[in-house]
Amino acid sequence: MYESPSDLKRVWGLTRHAALHAACLLAAHPGLVPTSGRRTAQRNRAVGGVPGSLHLDGRAVDFGGSREEIRAALSTARAQRVTHGCTGPAEALDEGDHLHVAW
Numbered sequence: 001m002y003e004s005p006s007d008l009k010r011v012w013g014l015t016r017h018a019a020l021h022a023a024c025l026l027a028a029h030p031g032l033v034p035t036s037g038r039r040t041a042q043r044n045r046a047v048g049g050v051p052g053s054l055h056l057d058g059r060a061v062d063f064g065g066s067r068e069e070i071r072a073a074l075s076t077a078r079a080q081r082v083t084h085g086c087t088g089p090a091e092a093l094d095e096g097d098h099l100h101v102a103w
């Protein structure tokens with residue numbers, strides 16, 4: 001299912017820029033499923049997120065998927081540029097059971 005940047009922005013509370021990246025990543029890797037976007041401080045603590053996590057700012061997204069999909073999506077995310085002046089992800093981490101990317 002195609003998820004547009006505006007859907008991602010609305011559903012996951014992402015910044016416009018992060019939503020644009022997330023939509024491109026999902027288009028390239030349809031097996032990925034977003035599992036976490038913007039978090040409240042309380043929610044972030046409950047899931048063991050680091051203090052100052054970019055999830056608090058709506059800049060980070062976690063994606064579930066197969067190991068193969070996560071590995072492939074990590075390299076796509078690192079190479080992906082969506083706007084003029086875009087310098088790529090601030091964070092791109094293979095967390096084993098999910099991919100964490102922040103823009």
Ligand SMILES: [Zn+2]
Nearest residue numbers: 082086087088
């Ligand atoms: Zn960017």
Ligand SMILES: [Zn+2]
Nearest residue numbers: 060061062100
């Ligand atoms: Zn994360």
